[in-house]
Amino acid sequence: MKSKLVFAKYALYVMIWLVCCIASFIEMRFVPEIAVDDFGRTAAMVFLIQSICMGIFLPLQYVFGYEKTKFVSFLLFITPFALTAMEDSEIAVNIGGFFGPTPVFLTMVIFAFGILAWFASFAVSEKVFNGKDLI
Secondary structure, eight states: OHHHHHHHHHHHHHHHHHHHHHHHHHHHHHOGGGOOSOHHHHHHHHHHHHHHHHHHHHHHHHHHOTTTTHHHHHHHHHHHHHHHHHHTSTTOOOHHHHHOSOOHHHHHHHHHHHHHHHHHHHHHHHHHHHHSOOO
């Protein structure tokens, strides 16, 4: 039963990513100024970044508990705002430009790395959570 609780949390984050992708895709159809060149690559990069960040955070949350990881979750919450502020500075790195014109294969590779990070994190979280005494 404990593994289903871990699975539910990971499934929730994947569903949030899917809903955000759908909302972003619909929004780009109605507001062409915010459209990106390659939606698939953008969605794959967001999934990779999300799976790495949450892949580190969730096992830490299971190890140290919710109360001790509140500050880390706050940092993850403000990261998009900090990245937006960094865009105007000279230290910003153009991650999308690093890949140049991305073929479909590279987009699938990026997405595959995200899935691998997600499954590795799930395995670690499940192992940690199964070892916890919840009583």
